[in-house]
Amino acid sequence: MKLLHRALTLFLLAAACAWAQQADAVIKIISGKRPKIAVPDMRAGDAAQGFMTTFNSTLFADLQDSAVFEMAAKSFYPVDIPQRPTDFRPPMNGQRSGLWLTDWSNAPVEAQYLTVGFAQSRESRFVLNGWLFNVNQPDVRNAQAFGKLYFAELSNDGAKRVAHEFAADILAHLGFKSMFGSKIAYVRTNGRGNTQTKEIWIMDWDGANKRQLTHHNSISSFPAVSADGTRLAYTSYVKGNPQLMMMSLETGRILPFLNPRATMSSLPDFSRDGRVVFTSTAAGSPMQLFSSALDGTGLKRITNSRSIDVEPKVNPKTGTDIVFVSGRSGPQQIYLMGADGADATRLTDGTGQASNPSWHPEGQHVAFAWTKGYDPGNFNIFVMDVAKRQHTQLTRGAGRNENPSWAPDGRHIVFSSNRSGTTQIYTMWADGTNVRQLTSEGRNGNPAWGK
Amino acid sequence: MKRQSSKWIILICTLLLIASGCKKKTPPPPPPPPPPVKAAVEAAKPVARIEFFQVEPSSIQRGQSATLNWKVMGADSVSIEPGIGTVPAQGSRQVYPSDSTTYTLSARAAGSNDSRTARVTVTEPPASTAPPPSQQAKDEPLVQMLERLVSDSFYDYDKYDVREDARSTLTRNADALKQIFAKYPNAVITVEGHCDERGSAEYNLGLGDRRSAAARDFLVQLGVPADKLKTISYGKERQQCTDATEGCYQKNRRAHFTAAQ
Numbered sequence: 001m002k003l004l005h006r007a008l009t010l011f012l013l014a015a016a017c018a019w020a021q022q023a024d025a026v027i028k029i030i031s032g033k034r035p036k037i038a039v040p041d042m043r044a045g046d047a048a049q050g051f052m053t054t055f056n057s058t059l060f061a062d063l064q065d066s067a068v069f070e071m072a073a074k075s076f077y078p079v080d081i082p083q084r085p086t087d088f089r090p091p092m093n094g095q096r097s098g099l100w101l102t103d104w105s106n107a108p109v110e111a112q113y114l115t116v117g118f119a120q121s122r123e124s125r126f127v128l129n130g131w132l133f134n135v136n137q138p139d140v141r142n143a144q145a146f147g148k149l150y151f152a153e154l155s156n157d158g159a160k161r162v163a164h165e166f167a168a169d170i171l172a173h174l175g176f177k178s179m180f181g182s183k184i185a186y187v188r189t190n191g192r193g194n195t196q197t198k199e200i201w202i203m204d205w206d207g208a209n210k211r212q213l214t215h216h217n218s219i220s221s222f223p224a225v226s227a228d229g230t231r232l233a234y235t236s237y238v239k240g241n242p243q244l245m246m247m248s249l250e251t252g253r254i255l256p257f258l259n260p261r262a263t264m265s266s267l268p269d270f271s272r273d274g275r276v277v278f279t280s281t282a283a284g285s286p287m288q289l290f291s292s293a294l295d296g297t298g299l300k301r302i303t304n305s306r307s308i309d310v311e312p313k314v315n316p317k318t319g320t321d322i323v324f325v326s327g328r329s330g331p332q333q334i335y336l337m338g339a340d341g342a343d344a345t346r347l348t349d350g351t352g353q354a355s356n357p358s359w360h361p362e363g364q365h366v367a368f369a370w371t372k373g374y375d376p377g378n379f380n381i382f383v384m385d386v387a388k389r390q391h392t393q394l395t396r397g398a399g400r401n402e403n404p405s406w407a408p409d410g411r412h413i414v415f416s417s418n419r420s421g422t423t424q425i426y427t428m429w430a431d432g433t434n435v436r437q438l439t440s441e442g443r444n445g446n447p448a449w450g451k
Numbered sequence: 452m453k454r455q456s457s458k459w460i461i462l463i464c465t466l467l468l469i470a471s472g473c474k475k476k477t478p479p480p481p482p483p484p485p486p487p488v489k490a491a492v493e494a495a496k497p498v499a500r501i502e503f504f505q506v507e508p509s510s511i512q513r514g515q516s517a518t519l520n521w522k523v524m525g526a527d528s529v530s531i532e533p534g535i536g537t538v539p540a541q542g543s544r545q546v547y548p549s550d551s552t553t554y555t556l557s558a559r560a561a562g563s564n565d566s567r568t569a570r571v572t573v574t575e576p577p578a579s580t581a582p583p584p585s586q587q588a589k590d591e592p593l594v595q596m597l598e599r600l601v602s603d604s605f606y607d608y609d610k611y612d613v614r615e616d617a618r619s620t621l622t623r624n625a626d627a628l629k630q631i632f633a634k635y636p637n638a639v640i641t642v643e644g645h646c647d648e649r650g651s652a653e654y655n656l657g658l659g660d661r662r663s664a665a666a667r668d669f670l671v672q673l674g675v676p677a678d679k680l681k682t683i684s685y686g687k688e689r690q691q692c693t694d695a696t697e698g699c700y701q702k703n704r705r706a707h708f709t710a711a712q
Binding site for chain 1: 608648649652653654656658660682684689692693
């Protein structure tokens with residue numbers, strides 16, 4: 001009996017050890033130890049006060065959802081909140097003489113950072129004076145990380161925008177990219193079965209401001225957004241067979257694009273060097289990978305295989321390695337190869353079906369969908385450290401989870417899931433936690449996170 | 452009691468020490484073995500179990516097809532008789548029995564075997580409901596003629612090679628298409644490739660392309676003019692059946708024929 005106990009304990013520890021190694025892949029993206037920040041509610045003395053609830057909740061939510069900070073518990077905050085740097089009074093002869101940095105750095109708050117500020121209305125505009133303090137510093141001058149004035153229209157929208165800008169500046173000051181202001185292109189499905197249509201839509205990173213981009217009344221799908229955020233590439237059946245389409249996101253107009261002479265060209269993505277990679281039928285062979293200039297000229301063939309090759313994605317950091325999906329070893333799997341199509345190696349282990357690879361902005365990790373361990377069609381989101389070939393599973397069997405796409409901050413992933421009954425778009429942290437639903441009306445999928 | 456718990460602490464600490472060393476000893480993470488508790492309970496011999504074996508529809512007229520659907524768990528080998536032989540553990544197959552037939556699905560494993568039957572009743576087609584083709588063909592529109600004479604050909608999951616039953620369908624389609632082109636010399640037919648909903652939408656575009664190309668190539672080999680056939684892949688964008696059942700998946704894994712615009 002005792003022996004069995006010992007064997008069981010040993011086994012559990014060995015499993016934990018193996019699991020810890022697997023989890024390495026994600027630990028690098030969402031750092032285990034995050035700096036603690038205190039974000040007390042700010043106030044306004046005038047008409048701006050009516051918008052402070054919106055401002056405060058937006059700022060707090062942005063910093064909490066940034067995946068950068070640990071939030072200090074609000075219940076531990078001191079009663080007196082500084083509103084500007086001059087509210088701090090350094091201790092005299094070791095005696096407390098007013099509000100001080102240690103109110104926030106000592107127990108029970110134990111924060112490293114503190115937001116300080118106040119708002120006012122000036123000529124019917126919402127104006128925020130915002131500062132970030134590192135309360136571990138010995139004096140106010142060193143503690144003040146930055147201070148800045150923010151302006152917007154005097155409304156809830158204006159207060160929200162100012163909160164997003166202030167949060168983005170806080171992250172930038174600590175060396176982190178933010179997702180605030182970025183857009184997510186996606187696909188809305190209308191109707192069912194033989195008559196269903198699909199149109200490309202776009203929304204803000206948080207699900208706000210949804211609007212329809214295409215009006216082809218056809219099947220238009222598989223959106224990709226260029227790195228500078230100015231172009232949208234997609235696939236449409238509007239002219240009969242599937243063809244590539246290019247749209248300016250600045251004007252909403254369709255840009256000229258010369259499609260290859262092929263029965264189908266589809267699944268575009270942008271490469272760092274200003275080209276488009278896509279899949280297209282080649283005479284006598286299954287769909288192969290190609291690249292072209294942004295207007296479709298300068299066509300180059302990348303793969304030359306006897307299997308279906310789809311979904312090419314060029315490493316945004318190196319501009320050379322390409323991950324793609326191929327059926328060359330049986331069921332669809334993820335492969336890695338050079339920009340010239342040479343040295344293709346399989347990244348997934350051959351089990352299940354794998355699809356939808358998406359490079360992390362830093363080019364070390366790939367998020368993808370995989371049915372490993374589940375029935376055919378039951379995809380889950382995984383992340384792989386490409387150099388180490390270690391993968392981590394982020395979603396676990398809650399319906400069908402597909403099309404992961406990284407946020408520009410590299411810490412969030414948008415994906416589609418039918419966990420609610422209909423297919424909708426969700427975001428999560430790169431460790432699989434903090435799942436948020438962004439869409440609920442209609443059916444929505446194929447998200448692509450742009451700039 | 453106290454001594455007992457301190458013993459345990461020592462044991463756990465020792466094991467932790469051993470475990471912390473495992474990172475260096477085994478650089479590639481070993482696949483975690485199956486949970487030992489379960490394994491101990493369930494380590495009996497594998498038992499073959501038939502989840503379901505159905506035929507749809509169970510009654511057909513001679514010349515029509517019926518679809519067999521099945522799913523088997525834990526079997527070493529699975530076969531269907533008469534006339535089909537060894538099959539995968541889960542799948543579907545179209546059959547064209549000329550007489551009423553009872554199909555037997557046999558699943559074999561070391562522990563035990565299982566078998567189940569499904570019967571298709573074949574009836575005589577009514578003698579003279581359809582008007583004679585010569586009279587009907589006179590002014591029949593292209594779309595109706597296509598619908599009457601040309602059938603979908605079906606594919607296995609994640610495959611695009613032309614199956615045995617699809618060969619006979621496509622052979623009949625080739626004759627029908629020659630007839631259609633004789634009557635409508637300017638007609639062009641689109642061969643659509645479709646997939647079931649399980650694979651990714653992206654990969655299914657490629658799979659649908661292969662299915663339409665395989666059907667076209669087969670027809671061309673049988674003498675249908677290549678310039679009269681266009682192909683298009685719909686991947687899984689045009690599902691004609693939306694239930695999550697094998698019968699429905701099979702209906703979607705098809706090449707479908709329409710008049711090109």
